[in-house]
Amino acid sequence: MARLVIVSNRVAVPEEGGKAVAAGGLAVAVKEAFSSYEGLWFGWSGTVTENPTEEPTLIDRGRVQYAVVDLSPQDHKEYYAGFANRALWPIMHYRLGLGAFSRSDYSGYSRVNRTFARALAKLVEPDDIIWVHDYHLLPLASELRGLGLANPIGYFHHIPWPAADVFNSLPASGDLLRAIADYDLIGLQTDPDVQNLSRNLIDTMRAIPLGGGSLMVDGRRTRIRSFPIGIDVEGFKEAAEKAGSNKVVRETIAGLRTRKLLIGVDRLDYSKGVPERMEAVSSFFASNPDQRGNVTYIQITPKSRSEVPEYEQLAREVNETVGEINGSLGDPAWTPIQYVTKAYPRPVLAGLYRAARVGLVTPMRDGMNLVAKEYIVAQSAEDPGVLVLSKFAGAARQLPEALLVNPYDRFEVAEAIRTALYMSRGERLERWKPMAERMTREDVDWWARNFLTELEHFRTVEREPPTAAQAAE
Structure with a gap:
């Protein structure tokens, strides 16, 4: 051989x-x-x-x-x-x-x-x-x-x-x-x-x-x-199903109480559109004041390529954006954006994806974007969440049932977040099932x-x- x-x-x-x-x-x-x-x-x-x-x-x-x-x-x-x-x-x-x-x-x-x-x-x-x-x-x-x-x-x-x-x-x-x-x-x-x-x-x-x-x-x-x-569909699905026993996942879910979770997971890179996504979330809260205190956005963004000057500048920009939004919209009992720069292992991410009502995957440009696929695979078959996906990610061609958005238009992304949060269980299932089946057929093997x-x-x-x-x- x-x-x-x-x-x-x-x-x-x-x-x-x-x-x-x-x-x-x-x-x-x-x-x-x-x-x-x-x-x-x-x-x-x-x-x-x-x-x-x-x-x-x-x-x-x-x-x-x-x-x-x-x-x-x-x-x-x-x-x-x-x-x-x-x-x-x-x-x-x-x-x-x-x-x-x-x-x-x-x-x-x-x-x-x-x-x-x-x-x-x-x-x-x-x-x-x-x-x-x-x-x-x-x-x-x-x-x-x-x-x-x-x-x-x-x-x-x-x-x-x-x-x-x-x-x-x-x-x-x-x-x-x-x-x-x-x-x-x-x-x-x-x-x-x-x-x-x-x-x-x-x-x-x-x-x-x-x-x-x-x-x-x-x-x-x-x-x-x-x-x-x-992606490794079976492995990721199994990790998501077993993640409820993980301490980080368990404590995160407990901390949410009755709040719905928006989640974004990206390397720190200007192609991922993290500050632009944060601005879109801010626009969502500005136009939907009744959702303040009822929705939390967790952005997990491990740092990368810190030796490259453009990435140092991006890190400062993201930190400033988080501070401005949390300072203007938050209160002592609620922080709109929880920004985490720590890298988490796959079982933790799988559990957090499963707990999130909305997955925000809005790169400005991406070859594929496997986070979008992981989010779909991690969902519960009885009560799946909604994927908000940039139309400039390669994954959009395999996941057309997601809410496809222009990441350069923060108002469009904000409206998609609102649509996702209010979407009925029937429509969520109708969108999720064909994507999950496609990811199972077209896996990494x-x-x-x-x-x-x-x-x-x-x-x-x-x-x-x-x-x-x-x-x-």
Whole structure:
């Protein structure tokens, strides 16, 4: 059987005995992918050291071997905090004004991808299939091809792919478009993402459409398709059903008394629209004074990327917004917004989702957004809550029965909150059931299986050159 080699920016190495150190979306997805394969997971260890070696540290955990490399402070500054998170991330999320490009950062980004490729190439066997994840590693296939690797290499892009005019504003856009064409299979979250990337390759790189999502770019065939990522439905549902015994969940529910709960859970990131959501909640209370004291909004937002200046500024903005709203609307017996920066484990979040009458998932732009899916799966089948979802989240295409809103319009979001709180049980069930059924069918195993089944095809048929008719077309 072929080995599966997964490459990602960070690697979640399980502890001895199989206990995972992380339960994020990528870690869960990788676990599912490895359920059908033996393999290797390669990437950054998370350690920054003055003297990293190019030789990866190998850690054996049975069916899966882990290979991790350290980064130098300069590598971390330029590759991760610099180009990946100050240039690529804002551009991919349509935030041109926040993009900060520098040639030195791009040089560091390219250098780390080259270093990763050299280290990985020593570990890859001829029959391996390679699955690379996310925007940190866009050039990795190109680097591996330059080292002579002919293995099938797939790439999954977890965040949005923007329209050509947006992406091409990045000074390195041409290099990255050329590099991404060295992947055999490119997976994106939604069909519009596929259309954006395909159109850019056709218009900018003169790619030749071959049908079925395949393009010929500089004599090489690549296929671009949407593979919307799912979640571990059964595991999350079980966690939600058992969460009533959890101390944090139990005390939170007791503290609500008869109040209804609004909940938002997001990393601290400007793409998530946290301050804008808070303003929408403030507008809701302003236009519905009878609900003051009867509804509480809990926003759980663990801090992230604190080394990036834009995130420090965002943290200050959110804190100021919380203070202003609670100061103007609250009273000694009631705080409108409970803002928590602590990260909670999955069982706690599952229990809080289940207790919330309204789930607020209103990013300004998101590739998918798994919180929306987790909220749906966590609900009671007898008395489900209502999902208020940004129409700019990839999940909106799989969850059309949610209350879809424009996150830039706080009054529209406020009205959706009111609609959700007053919605009858019958309508809540009518909206929830098809979404829950869809999430069960299209779970994380479905996602991984579909991608890897297609990538396996590139061993034979998909790696052949185009026919004369296709080339002529």
